[in-house]
Structures are given as structure tokens and as C-alpha cells.
Amino acid sequence: xxxxxxxxxxxxxxxxxxxxxxxxxxxxxxxxxxQVFVKPECLQHTGSFKYRGAHxxxxxxxxxQRELGVIAYSSGNHAQGIALAARQNQTPATxxxxxxxxxxxxxxxxxxxxxxxxxxxxxxxxxxIGADLSRQHRLTLIKPFDNKDVIAGQGTVGLExxxxxxxxxxxxxxxxxxxxxxxxxxxxxxxxxxxAPDMTVRPVEPADFDxxxxxxxxxxxxxxxxxxxxxxxxxxxxAPGDLTFPVMTRLCGAGIVVTDKDCLRAxxxxxxxxxxxxxxxxxxxxxxxxxxPLEIKGDAVIVVVSGGNVDAPLFxxxxxxxx
Amino acid sequence: xxxxxxxxxxxxxxxxxxxxxxxxxxxxxxxxxxQVFVKPECLQHTGSFKYRGAHxxxxxxxxxQRELGVIAYSSGNHAQGIALAARQNQTPATxxxxxxxxxxxxxxxxxxxxxxxxxxxxxxxxxxIGADLSRQHRLTLIKPFDNKDVIAGQGTVGLExxxxxxxxxxxxxxxxxxxxxxxxxxxxxxxxxxxAPDMTVRPVEPADFDxxxxxxxxxxxxxxxxxxxxxxxxxxxxAPGDLTFPVMTRLCGAGIVVTDKDCLRAxxxxxxxxxxxxxxxxxxxxxxxxxxPLEIKGDAVIVVVSGGNVDAPLFxxxxxxxx
Numbered sequence: 001x002x003x004x005x006x007x008x009x010x011x012x013x014x015x016x017x018x019x020x021x022x023x024x025x026x027x028x029x030x031x032x033x034x035q036v037f038v039k040p041e042c043l044q045h046t047g048s049f050k051y052r053g054a055h056x057x058x059x060x061x062x063x064x065q066r067e068l069g070v071i072a073y074s075s076g077n078h079a080q081g082i083a084l085a086a087r088q089n090q091t092p093a094t095x096x097x098x099x100x101x102x103x104x105x106x107x108x109x110x111x112x113x114x115x116x117x118x119x120x121x122x123x124x125x126x127x128x129i130g131a132d133l134s135r136q137h138r139l140t141l142i143k144p145f146d147n148k149d150v151i152a153g154q155g156t157v158g159l160e161x162x163x164x165x166x167x168x169x170x171x172x173x174x175x176x177x178x179x180x181x182x183x184x185x186x187x188x189x190x191x192x193x194x195x196a197p198d199m200t201v202r203p204v205e206p207a208d209f210d211x212x213x214x215x216x217x218x219x220x221x222x223x224x225x226x227x228x229x230x231x232x233x234x235x236x237x238x239a240p241g242d243l244t245f246p247v248m249t250r251l252c253g254a255g256i257v258v259t260d261k262d263c264l265r266a267x268x269x270x271x272x273x274x275x276x277x278x279x280x281x282x283x284x285x286x287x288x289x290x291x292x293p294l295e296i297k298g299d300a301v302i303v304v305v306s307g308g309n310v311d312a313p314l315f316x317x318x319x320x321x322x323x
Numbered sequence: 324x325x326x327x328x329x330x331x332x333x334x335x336x337x338x339x340x341x342x343x344x345x346x347x348x349x350x351x352x353x354x355x356x357x358q359v360f361v362k363p364e365c366l367q368h369t370g371s372f373k374y375r376g377a378h379x380x381x382x383x384x385x386x387x388q389r390e391l392g393v394i395a396y397s398s399g400n401h402a403q404g405i406a407l408a409a410r411q412n413q414t415p416a417t418x419x420x421x422x423x424x425x426x427x428x429x430x431x432x433x434x435x436x437x438x439x440x441x442x443x444x445x446x447x448x449x450x451x452i453g454a455d456l457s458r459q460h461r462l463t464l465i466k467p468f469d470n471k472d473v474i475a476g477q478g479t480v481g482l483e484x485x486x487x488x489x490x491x492x493x494x495x496x497x498x499x500x501x502x503x504x505x506x507x508x509x510x511x512x513x514x515x516x517x518x519a520p521d522m523t524v525r526p527v528e529p530a531d532f533d534x535x536x537x538x539x540x541x542x543x544x545x546x547x548x549x550x551x552x553x554x555x556x557x558x559x560x561x562a563p564g565d566l567t568f569p570v571m572t573r574l575c576g577a578g579i580v581v582t583d584k585d586c587l588r589a590x591x592x593x594x595x596x597x598x599x600x601x602x603x604x605x606x607x608x609x610x611x612x613x614x615x616p617l618e619i620k621g622d623a624v625i626v627v628v629s630g631g632n633v634d635a636p637l638f639x640x641x642x643x644x645x646x
Contacts, residue, residue, distance in 0.1 A: 268635070
């Protein structure tokens with residue numbers, strides 16, 4: 001993985017992917033005790049950064065691959081990104097999703113034209129289901145994070161951050177990134193290594209699903225014991241990826257772990273102060289910036305908000321409790 | 324009022340005002356039956372477009388005017404825009420606000436350092452209170468819409484729309500704008516007259532507060548009978564302004580009127596499809612695009628979302644009922 005793959009992804013994605021802005025609020029700065037810059041990928045097409053990697057991967061398929069179709073497994077954001085990019089590239093998409101994914105994510109994936117296959121997150125293995133369907137129907141498997149075209153696409157977030165931070169006069173900052181398998185985190189880290197070398201990426205995870213934080217600390221891949229039990233559905237992956245972990249080891253600072261409750265509080269503050277709808281897993285980095293200021297160094301922090309696909313009752317609950 | 328005043332405002336506001344993106348969703352296109360482009364000024368500083376006009380006006384004050392301070396009356400969005408721009412320009416701000424304004428707007432105005440004076444919308448006259456305080460304390464009065472620097476600042480939204488629509492390949496479209504006193508509507512109309520002459524601005528208002536729609540139809544200023552009774556607090560002005568009405572008469576198409584219920588439905592769809600928090604008055608143009616398609620002409624419509632300062636209980640209610 002290198003910077004050229006990310007720059008090529010940016011060229012392929014130009015005119016398709018949305019360049020999200022960099023937002024601020026004096027109210028958030030005051031809570032955090034430093035300047036907070038928010039990169040809202042909830043405003044990306046399909047409501048998360050995942051469309052970036054999906055479009056970069058699918059736009060490179062051969063004519064034959066496109067005709068046969070693609071398959072992906074996903075808790076819902078990669079699903080929607082793949083579904084939209086597949087539709088735009090006239091290729092059929094099959095998506096394997098957990099039956100307990102947010103209803104909005106399942107509905108949207110179907111509405112974008114994909115065939116959805118549900119599985120039980122507690123008893124079945126999505127990698128196995130994906131591999132079997134891929135082989136049976138000669139579908140191209142596009143993994144959610146351990147795929148270099150996907151990582152390169154997600155890394156375009158980092159290119160934009162480097163540019164936008166420079167325009168805002170920020171050179172030196174920690175960049176907090178919601179982290180599941182590490183595709184977004186690794187991609188951003190590679191981009192910033194080249195375009196903003198004074199910045200450090202910090203992966204952020206939910207409590208009990210801190211595999212990346214523990215793996216970085218132990219310098220070897222560690223696995224989560226739990227498979228479910230957090231509201232942060234988007235980033236409950238069992239372990240960092242074989243491609244992403246070496247990149248994170250080389251480039252990232254220590255991980256930060258936040259509670260589900262702090263995610264809800266961050267969602268409520270994003271409602272009030274940024275006018276953004278953020279999903280729990282997309283809010284972990286903002287929660288860390290706001291509620292764990294001692295974990296962070298520097299006068300400014302850059303926060304990636306990775307997605308906004310949250311069901312209305314959960315969002316209303318966050319508002320009722322914390323807005 | 325002419326285009327040069329808007330271009331000068333854009334120069335004064337550069338580096339201060341946020342350039343908001345132009346958003347889309349295939350789900351909204353399907354509901355509207357045409358392409359829908361959304362300009363989300365809820366993402367502007369202070370959560371509404373009002374900061375544009377406020378910054379343009381206050382940044383032009385003399386040293387003496389700045390020392391004495393400014394005064395404004397506002398249901399809450401102009402209030403916050405003035406408060407922030409005043410603080411940035413080291414001038415004290417006094418804001419006259421209705422006692423039934425959303426609590427969030429009152430709290431934010433105070434938190435941004437302004438002195439808030441509350442009045443009763445049913446029994447007192449804000450123009451009179453503003454004029455009296457202005458005279459007594461030699462404060463510069465910055466009216467919410469009938470002020471050419473304010474109109475010019477709001478018009479910068481139109482410059483951005485012209486540019487962004489061109490980038491998206493759109494030349495010919497109706498541009499739906501939430502309309503209170505008409506500052507935003509008139510400013511955008513002047514900008515588009517020059518930078519996108521094939522576009523037509525359509526003011527959108529809530530039912531029972533359709534003074535602009537009726538005035539445009541009658542070709543003379545008409546006044547609303549009601550003073551309150553809609554959730555669209557941001558745009559419940561009694562009549563179009565003396566400066567804004569001639570501009571709207573010359574440049575705008577017919578007004579469109581929407582129900583409060585359709586505003587709540589539009590807010591719920593913006594939550595689900597755009598990940599945006601929109602206030603009721605900010606949602607009228609989106610409501611018109613989605614639910615009154617026969618009122619609109621063309622393959623594409625551009626919708627301005629003017630603000631997002633909504634109290635959490637009302638937003639949660641919109642989600643409970645319509646998301």
C-alpha cells in the first residue's frame with residue numbers, strides 16, 4: 001500500500017465521491033479544551049465513507065467481472081456503498097448482512113438494488129458465507145477492509161483532511177478515526193504520512209471492542225471476545241485486518257476507547273452544535289475528542305465522523321437523554 | 324442593490340463564512356420526481372445563513388460604531404449570526420428576541436456573548452423596542468432583512484449555488500428559498516440574475532404566513548393576520564421588506580405555501596436521507612420540492628435549507644411521527 005494508490009483512487013472517484021467539508025463550533029472547542037475540526041463523512045453518498053472504497057474497487061473491475069457481479073459482507077455501511085457503486089457501474093451486487101443490523105441499513109441496501117442475504121451474527125461466520133457464495137456464483141468478493149482498493153479509496157479522506165487543514169492553518173494535530181477493521185484508519189494514515197507528516201492518526205473504538213487498541217499495544221493481532229453488545233454496530237469487527245494492521249502499527253498512535261454512553265452524548269452535541277446526524281459507531285472519535293481530552297495532545301484535534309446511518313428511535317433516545 | 328454589493332460581501336466574508344456543499348440523495352429524487360439539490364445552510368456558522376449578512380454588515384462598521392455596539396431584533400437566527408459576528412469584531416451586541424423563541428436560540432445568543440432583551444410577540448412591537456434602544460444607547464441597528472449589507476451577505480448563497488450548479492452540470496432550475504422578510508430570497512435572486520440567468524427563484528412560506536406569496540400575486544405589500552401559530556418560527560415575519568419586495572417582484576417566480584406537517588415530514592426525510600438537522604422554517608423549501616412537485620417546473624430543483632436551530636423535543640417528535 002502506498003500513496004500513489006490513494007492518489008489514483010482520488011482520480012477514479014473524482015466527480016462521484018463528495019468532498020465533505022471541515023466543520024467547527026466554538027461550543028465544541030470549549031468542551032474539548034482545544035480547537036475541534038470535524039470531517040463529516042455522514043454527508044458522503046450513502047451516509048458513510050464506505051462509498052469511497054466501494055467506488056474505487058468496483059470502477060476497476062473487468063467487463064466480465066462486472067457482468068458476473070460482486071459480493072460483500074457488511075453490517076450495513078459497506079453494504080450501501082457497494083450497492084450504490086455497483087448500480088452506477090451496472091453490476092449486480094449480493095450483500096451478506098447480519099440479521100440484527102439497523103433496519104435502515106438493510107432497507108437502503110435493498111432500495112439501492114442489491115440482493116441482501118441475512119445471517120445470524122452469533123452463530124454463523126460471514127467470511128465463510130461470503131466465500132461460499134463467491135465461489136458458487138463466480139462473484140468478485142469485495143472485503144470491507146482487507147482489500148487494497150478499498151483501503152486506497154478510504155484513504156482519500158486523508159488527502160482531503162491534509163488539504164483542508166492546511167487551508168485552516170493547521171499543520172500539527174492528532175487525527176481521531178473511528179476504527180473497526182482499520183480500512184479507514186490505515187488509508188488516512190498513509191495519506192497523512194505523505195501530505196501532512198506532522199499529524200498522527202489515533203484509532204478510536206467502543207469499549208469491549210478494542211481489538212485494535214490492544215493489538216497496537218501488544219504488537220500482535222488480538223481478537224475481541226464479544227461479537228455484539230454495543231450500539232456501535234458499524235465498527236464491531238472481531239480483529240484488525242492482515243493488510244491494515246501492519247500499516248496501523250507503523251503509522252498510528254495509541255488507540256482510544258470510549259463508552260456507548262459517551263457516543264450518545266456526542267451524537268446529541270453534534271445534533272445541537274453541528275446540525276449533523278451521526279450514528280453511534282460514527283461518533284466514537286468525536287466522543288473521544290470531547291470527553292477524553294487528556295488522551296489527546298496539541299492545540300487542535302481533527303475528528304472523522306464516519307457515518308450517519310442510525311435508526312430514528314435510537315437517535316431520538318440520544319436526544320431525549322442528552323440534548 | 325446590485326451584484327457588485329454581493330461580490331464585495333463575498334470578499335469580506337471570505338475566510339469567515341463557510342462554503343456549504345450541494346447535497347443530493349437518490350431517495351429524495353425519487354420522491355420529488357426530479358433531481359433535488361440541497362444547499363444546507365444549517366451547516367453554516369451559528370446554524371443558519373444569517374451569519375453571512377451579519378458578518379458583512381458588522382465588518383463594515385466604523386471604529387466608533389464598533390465601540391458603541393450594535394442592536395438587532397430577531398426570532399433567533401439573525402440573533403446568533405449578529406452575536407458571533409459582533410464578538411469576532413469586538414463590538415458589544417444587544418438582541419431583542421421574542422420570549423417564545425426556541426430555547427436553544429436564546430441560550431446560544433447569550434452564550435455567544437450578546438445581551439438578550441425578551442419581548443412579548445403578541446403585545447409588543449419589536450421595531451419600536453429596537454428603535455428606542457438604538458436611540459437611547461447610540462447602538463447601530465442591524466435589521467434582519469431590510470438592510471442592504473444584510474441582503475448582500477445573504478446573496479453570497481446565490482453566488483455559491485451558481486458555481487456549484489454549474490459544476491454539477493445544471494444551468495436551468497428553479498431555486499426554492501425559505502422566505503420570511505425576503506433578505507435571503509432577494510439576495511439569491513440578484514446573484515442568480517447575473518451568475519445563472521436561466522434559474523428562477525421561488526419563495527416558499529408556511530401556511531397562514533404567506534405574505535410574500537400574496538404580495539407577489541397582488542403586486543403590492545400584503546400583511547399576515549397572524550403573528551404566531553406555526554412551528555416555522557424563523558420565517559414568521561408580518562410582511563415583505565421595503566427593500567426586498569421590489570427585488571422579489573422584479574426577479575422571483577410565484578411563491579409556494581406548505582403546511583407545518585409537511586415541514587416535519589421533510590425534516591424526517593432530511594434526517595434519514597441527508598443526515599442533516601433542519602429546523603421547521605428551514606425545511607419549507609425542501610417540503611415544497613418533495614410534496615408539491617406539480618408547483619415546480621424542470622428536471623432539477625435546487626432547495627435552500629436555511630437553518631437547523633431546532634429544539635430537541637420538536638425534532639424527536641418529527642422523527643417519532645414521520646421517520
